[in-house]
Amino acid sequence: MAHNDSAPRGGHGAEQGHGAAGAAHAAAHDAHAHPTWKQYRWVAVILTAITVVEVWVYYIPSFTRTKLFVPSLLIMSAVKFAIVVLFYMHLRYDARLFRALFTGPLIIAIVTLISLMFLFGHLAIRLAS
């Protein structure tokens, strides 16, 4: 019978050939690192906290007028983005392949967006006058 059987279990590329043991693993939760309820709760708390700060900061006119306002918002939302992706979407604990499949397009998307900002005049690098 020419049919390849193996018991791949999600997570690590190196986990080939687990055979029956892999099936037993499938019944319990994954053997590799896995966020716990505590961690999920912490992530939720941090997400809420950052959102609160973002909105709070929006209502401080003296801050919104500074050059720091936009970068600080971008950083805060980048952090929120990252922790949802790393922890909720499990990218921190999953196979490196998924990280590559996500960050590649993400980088190209961000670079394209920034290029378009330059091309349409919303961003400018001021050379020596």
Add this chain to the structure above:
Amino acid sequence: MATVAASPTYAGAESGEHTGLWSWLTTVDHKRIGVLYLYTSLFVFLFGGLEAVILRAQLSGPNKHLVSAEMYNQLFTMHGTTMVFLAIMPLSAAFFNFLIPLQIGARDVAFPRLNAFSYWVYLFGGLFITLPIFFNAAPDGGWFGYAPLTTRQFSPGLHIDFWVLGIQILGISSLAAAFNFITTIVNMRAPGMNLMRMPMFTWMSFVVQFLVVLAFPVITIALFFLQFDRFFGTNFYEIGAGGDPLLWQHLFWIFGHPEVYILILPAFGLVSEVLPTNSKKPLFGYPVMVYSGILIGFLGFGVWAHHMFSVGMGPIADTVFGLTTLLIGIPTGVKIFNWIFTMWGGSIRFTTAMKFAIGLVALFTIGGISGVSHASPPADLQQTDTYYIVAHFHYVLFGGSIMGIFAGIYHYFPKMFGRMMSEKLGSWHFWLNFIAMNLTFFPMHFSGLLGMPRRIYTYDAGQGWDTFNRISTIGAYMLVLSTAIFVWNFFRSRTNGAPAPDNPWDAATLEWSIPSPPPEYNFAEIPLVESRYPLWDLTHPERTSEIPHTHDGWSDQEKAADAKPIHIERDRRTAKELGIPMPTPTIKPLFVAAGIIVMLSGLIFIHKDDKTVAAALIALGATMIVGFLYAWVTSPLEPEHH
């Protein structure tokens, strides 16, 4: 050696497979889907060529009136749209489908029903966008559909609606296929086939799928904006509301430039299969070929505004994009050299495929040289919108993509159909094609530099263009002749060609280790791969002795299981005999595809102000999609086994 005098047809009766129309409508077999793509796209290629011949007849002399200006616009729009979306991409898809699983040692793609879906969407979408020409309603805004020209104000008829919706439909087909092939190549390679052992065609196709994934969403959005402007009165391309006429151009070319690499890389991959085989040497510089392919794909996202050097982006933008465009010439040039060095010192066998492959190397180089000249913004200011550009892209797309695809067809026809094509007719096809192609497009360099604009339906005498145009038209007629020879060869060989052995070219990769055509299960026993040229390890070990052979990627598990060291399979059995579970054929993907077309056709009727018909079609289409999709995802791919 195959001894069957009457070579098995596609669904050999002795293999117990179904034959007949229904088997083709319900197939989920990647080999059959590949053949469907091949037939459809070859037919469409002829249709697109016919459109071009009419254009050339119109331009054969000054002030001709073979077609009206309006019809001329439809013809050149459809010629471009047809060739890009309905001919070259699906011809490449024919090879993705047929070849990739065979080259990586798999039994099918990761999602066979999604694969069938991609084909049916392509077929129906192609009909959707092509049939209107018979009603004088074909798209007429160029294959690039610049807004605001294509907004409702300047293009009031149905033409552009067909274009916008048609391209969206074709995008669905390509995206679905891309997810499928990425997963297939990542996850279904035979043991030991690590990434740097994959055949070059599979590698280039892999890069192409990522280009599709990244580029098509951008044009999807650009088209949604145009659609919304036309149907719902939004302002994306409305100058009066502050809209920027460059928005469309940027979004289109952010898609459009990667698109041209999508068009050429598969042909590069095919050439990289044909040249080493017929030089009896491994490909020169395999790792460099891989990296340059990846680099071309990646850099391809950074050059788009070289299509916009004349719009006034400013010196910084012009310089940046000029630089990146020059840069991308480097990995491309590297490939040309590697192909030449592959042939150098080899024992060349001039099969028809080999001639076309060498033809690509030569003609793409010419196209590349004119390409480099466009990279300079000041030079491009003279060249843009002239026939000089038309010359460039026909050299790279016809001399490049089409030649590469012909090479692939001649090379893989035996594997696909179990018969050999006529080398004599092939030789005639090649030489006529080569001469005709140069006759048609080389003069365009000159008429372009003498100022002949693109997309004009007629021109006055005495501007120095007449002779060049006449030569081009003669060349175009010759192309008709050479293509007719090809079509004759193709169909005659299907029935009368000499039966093909499993490895007529003495090639190195896995697809040649199984019968021609392959049995439904592809490999009776999945091979264990030790090197980049598995078959040459068996038949010509001296050719590959310098390439490292390791057992990376194997494990005791696979050795204990049914995968076997590389071997040649000559028997033709059925999957049932061998106990291999095969996916169940199903009509559901076809009906989901049909539902999409029905639904989008309803949108056309909104424009025609026929709201009841529109609503009925949209409702019917949506019901078809939801219903058949639900049935699809809740039914198993294979019958229950074990």
Add this chain to the structure above:
Amino acid sequence: MSASPALDHIEAGPHGHHYTTTGLDSRKIAVWAFIGSECMLFASLISTYLIYKGRSVVGPFPHEACNPPACATALKPILNIPVTSASTFVLLMSSLAMVLALAAVENRNLPKYSLGDRILGSSKLWLWATCILGATFLGFQSYEFTSFVHEGLSIRTNLFGSSFFTLTGFHGAHVTAGVIWLGTLLAIDYKRGLEPGDAINVDIAALYWHFVDVVWIAIFTLVYLIK
């Protein structure tokens, strides 16, 4: 086998396995590739919004008041930050619910000792929570859209209207599709229960859901908070 055999296909157990190169489920690879394409989709939408920021010829405007002649009558800035902050919070919490739903399905067969364990381990509860929170977010969006139209901003009013409604509309359509998807999983949970073997299907839905949340994080900052 179960009533939905497609769900049992590759990962289910020692039978029906197919060899894979990476040991990973093909569907998970495909969904990450799909998410990659969605990055470019939303990047195009967001780019267009940002390109057209500040370029509307007539009002209403997002962050500034609108005065004649750009508006017939004076109008205040149209974006409602407090309401949108609430809807953002709701969507973020829906991601938490989603993650707990997946964990509940994966851990279905683990022993549950306390009430807390049983609450955490109820996949139906958390799938309901995700759907309801998602639907609440959509409710907020509908409220926002209708109030904007009342205040004179429609998709055809100006560049802001076109780009705003298209961007948030596409996002809302994605949320809607997600709610339907999760609702289907919930229905299967009621019909035959979601076993650990179904975790891959919940995982894929979860990845899609979280991605839609993450896009909103970007939209909230770039559209609502940055002036």
